[in-house]
Amino acid sequence: MHMLYETGSFYDEMLEPCGTPKTHYETVYRTLHRLSSDELRRKHETAQRRFLRQGVTFTVYSDDAGSERTMPFDPIPIIVPSDKWRRIEQGMVQRVRALDCFLEDVYGHQLIVKDDIVPARLVHNNPYYNPACASGQDVPRNNRIFLAGIDLIRDEFGEYRVLEDNLRNPSGLSYVYQNRNIMRQVFPELFRRQKITSLEHQLGVLHETMLGHAPVRFRGPGCPTAVLLTPGAYNSAYYDHVFLAQQMGIELVESSDLVVRDHCVYEKTIRGLRRVDIIYRRIDDDYLDPLTFRPDSMIGVPGLFEAYRRGNVSILNGIGNGVADHKGVYAYVPDMIKYYLNEEPVIPNVPTLQLHDPEQREFVFERMDQLVIKNVGASGGYDMLIGPHASEEELERFRAKIMASPEQYIAQPTVKLSRAPTYHHDDDRVYPCHIDLRVFVMHGQSTHVLPGGLSRVALKEGSLVVNSSQGGGGKDTWVLQERGGLVC
Template sequence: MHMLYETGSFYDEMLEPCGTPKTHYETVYRALHQLPADELRRKHETAQNRFLRQGVTFTVYNDNAGAERTMPFDPIPIIVPSAQWARIEQGMIQRVSALNCFLEDVYGEQFIVRDGIIPEKLVLDNPAYRPEVAGHSCAPRNSRIFLAGIDLIRDDFGEYRVLEDNLRNPSGIAYVYENRNVMRHVFPELFRSQQIMSIEHQFGVLHETMLNHAPAGFRGPGLPRAVLLTPGPYNSAYYDHAFLARQMGIELVEGGDLAVLDGYVYERTIRGLQRVDIIYRRIDDDFLDPLAFRPDSMIGVPGLFDAHCRGNVSILNGLGNGIADHKGVYAYVPDMIRYYLNEEPIIPNVPTLLLNDPEQREYVFERMDRLVIKNVGASGGYDMLIGPHATEEEIVLFREKMMANPEQYIAQPTVKLSRAPTLHQHDDRVYPCHIDLRVFAMRGGDHTHVLPGGLSRVALKEGSLVVNSSQGGGGKDTWVLQERGGLVC
């Protein structure tokens, strides 16, 4: 394998600007170079076929039709040295703690709004804010976050920055494990002489963290009973749902499997009704309970919200968490860290401009060809303008949308996302692709645990900045190097 490309002005994960491998990549770099091209191709094909045989898929919906696809996989791993990972870990613990404080506050006394740290309109008029949840202190142990997925990027100086927070239903843990399993099976030689932090025991930690969210009304005996509530097999992340339930040893249920009686939730089983104490839901707020939210929901559980408010069942992640995912609220997270924790952010945001501010809006209109503009309510790379790659016609059309609804958009500078060597799927060529990293943090009470590594997503289309699988992106295995003597994979 030969890496013929130049790093240019981008930060490269593996290579120095002169083309030599970074110290922590030297072993993998040498091992890859020793593989003949046909052997590397065969291993790559074996990896893709393994994903296909095991049914590691996601669903893309276009024009009201769903297409199930195998997750594209690239065999060249992302490697993070232990010192860098320690900083990421500290930054994630800090950020999740501040966001949990924000959620507790914004559905309680709203001190952060009263003190003028975040605009009242951005909270109360936000479509992601759930007024039904306000005033209900039913989050167990004051924890509204069970599992967070924080998306990180590296700029052209190699500094990590937070791109996005995902506190509703972050997906992707299944792919973290499947990427590791495939790498270990197909490329065992790349693991030799490597001290890589293990992820094998992490489901035990996730399960224990989940059980720490038992409702106030739980009295035993034994452990609380938990289930994972899915919309069903037609959901785009159903593989993730089924994988998580299986690995944690909990039931995978749909809305019709649950019933609320006298303020308690029960699962219908062949042994009769079984009391449920914790629901790890992968259904959005709107569809959880037709009596409290959307009455047309066919996938929810009537009476679930009332049972939750009585303290008889915990719902993870917390209802109303979407307000913390909002791209406009994202701009204020560094202020939240200072306000709630009296600390400076360890990992900063990408600088963000709010278009509901007239001065910032005018600034953006004058520089649209140099900025990235996002719809605050969209995800997966949809309704987004990447100015340097856009045509004049696209810019004009996007400006009209922004003028009609400015509070619906934010703008950010075009960050030179870091790149990593990627094996071309068709011609054995190694080429640079932009990447990001979704880090998963589990929170139980006052303790936050960060899964070592995470989901490295790669924009497989040359020159693309969009890493989402629905837009043609793929995944890489992520290795966190371990100090000697630690638990390795």
């Protein structure tokens, strides 16, 4: 197999501009070059079959019916040297601490708003701000974030930047493990020659972190009882829910399995009702409780919010967390880091323009074909304009949408996302595709970063959209150890 392509003006994860492999990729590079095209094709096909047999799927709602698919997988890993990873860890711990301080503040005294660091409109007019959570309920350890998914990119200089924060229901942790399992099966020779930080005990850390969020009023003997609340088998991330519940050894429940009595939550079991202390929910705020939020919700638990407000049950991640991962608030996270922690951001944002501001909006209108424009309320790559790839008709359509709701959009420069070699079995060749990295941060009594994360790749040549719902796939992500090492 040969990787004959030019890196151009993009930062390449594996190759130097002259085409030689970076030092930390030399072992993988040599191994891949020893493979014939037939061998690589067989390994790729084996990986896809094993994903299918293990039921590693997600659902795409691109039409009325929706379709279930296996996660496209690329067998060429992303490798992060230990020194780079230490900086990522430092930046992720810093960012999540600041975001948690922000959540505690905006649902409390709102000092950051009063001091005019974050505009009041981005809090009070934020669709994810929940005033009911500002009523002074006691949140364990003052932590509203249990699991964060922070999306990173690398620019043309190889510098990491934060692209997005996910503080509500970040998905994809199960794919990190399945990517690793599949890679060990199809490329065992690579694991004998690399010292890779293990994932083995990380779900134990996640479980311990979750139990650390027990309600302040929990006084029961032994460990608190935790469950994972899922909307059900038709949810796009259902595989994620099943995997995490199984691996953490907690019950996977739906709303019909829970009942609220005297402002406490119970699980229905064959032996009667069992008190529930912690709910790791994978249901959006609006659908959690039909008595408080959407009355038409069929997947919520009546009375759940009042039990939460009274401190009788913990809900993870916290209700109302979306106010902090809103794309409009994103631009102010560096200011939060300085305000709450008195530190400079370790990993910077991508520069962001707010289109409610007339001057910034005019600046964007003059350069729409050079920018990326996003709807602050959308996710998964939807309602987004990539200016350099847009037609005149698309540019005009987005201009009209911005004029109608300018506060609904932000703009960012078209960052030259780093690329990595990606195998495409259709034409049996390797060419560079753009990637990003979702880093998972567990936050409780302490803050811990899962080593590696979910590398997402835009499988369509030239595309900048890595989301699986838009045709993207995944790669295994290795963090190299400095010495010793545990093959995982």
